[in-house]
Amino acid sequence: xxxxxxxxxxxxxxxxxxxxxxxxxxxxxxxxxxxxxxxxxxxxxxxxxxxxxxxxxxxxxxxxxxxxxxxxxxxxxxxxxxxxxxxxxxxxxxxxxxxxxxxxxxxxxxxxxxxxxxxxxxxxxxxxxxxxxxxxxxxxxxxxxxxxxxxxxxxxxxxxxxxxxxxxxxxxxxxxxxxxxxxxxxxxxxxxxxxxxxx
Numbered sequence: 513x514x515x516x517x518x519x520x521x522x523x524x525x526x527x528x529x530x531x532x533x534x535x536x537x538x539x540x541x542x543x544x545x546x547x548x549x550x551x552x553x554x555x556x557x558x559x560x561x562x563x564x565x566x567x568x569x570x571x572x573x574x575x576x577x578x579x580x581x582x583x584x585x586x587x588x589x590x591x592x593x594x595x596x597x598x599x600x601x602x603x604x605x606x607x608x609x610x611x612x613x614x615x616x617x618x619x620x621x622x623x624x625x626x627x628x629x630x631x632x633x634x635x636x637x638x639x640x641x642x643x644x645x646x647x648x649x650x651x652x653x654x655x656x657x658x659x660x661x662x663x664x665x666x667x668x669x670x671x672x673x674x675x676x677x678x679x680x681x682x683x684x685x686x687x688x689x690x691x692x693x694x695x696x697x698x699x700x701x702x703x704x705x706x707x708x709x710x711x
Contacts, residue, residue: 565618568600568608569625575602577632578625579701580652581675581693582641585611596648598622599690603698607691623650632656634701636675636693659697662704 572578581599595615601607610622625631626645633652635641637660642652663670663678670677675687679696682703687693 565608565610565614566621568606569618569621571606572600572602572625573628573631575604576630577603577634577656579634579694579697580626580638580641581635581687581690581697582644583690584644596644596650597690598645599692599694601691601694601698605695605698607695609689609691611690619650627651627653629654634659634697636660636678636697636700637673657701657705659700659704662701662708666704666707 579601581601583597585595585597595612597609597611598615599607599609610618615622626633627650631654633654634657635655636658638652638655638658642655645652659675659678660673663673663681667681670681675693675696679685679687679700682700684696684700687696
């Protein structure tokens with residue numbers, strides 16, 4: 513069989529035919545997304561316990577950028593109302609999670625950080641994150657990069673665009689709790705942003 517020409521390969525790559533290129537044997541498998549060492553669940557728990565929440569939030573404001581991963585907590589019971597679980601990660605991989613008591617105790621400072629348009633926000637499906645946060649009286653301003661939208665632009669024929677599926681497609685580890693999900697967004701955003709610039 514004839515090998516596709518370089519021009520055809522470039523055209524197929526541009527329009528997202530990566531799986532077909534792989535079947536033709538002309539595209540290398542994507543290099544794995546490397547999640548920073550401190551993004552592991554054990555590492556972030558240690559880092560967070562050793563850093564008071566207010567100091568962590570101050571570091572996030574100083575960094576001028578934070579990755580955000582938001583989910584709703586499980587089913588409410590008689591003692592606890594449903595609420596958001598907010599994972600945040602700094603560019604250096606340090607991450608933290610705010611939920612229940614920690615969220616209540618730091619809601620004002622956290623709210624100021626999330627609403628500060630001068631602090632860039634990265635996330636995977638920021639539209640959903642904004643909707644969840646708004647239900648609990650928190651605003652999300654300063655969106656800079658959405659890895660779900662970037663993944664769609666690069667390959668609109670993909671069947672799933674959730675964080676698990678996109679990380680798996682790029683060889684990244686499956687995300688765990690919200691803090692490690694937020695930490696995984698940084699290297700994924702770098703990778704997808706590079707592909708968008710090169711395309």
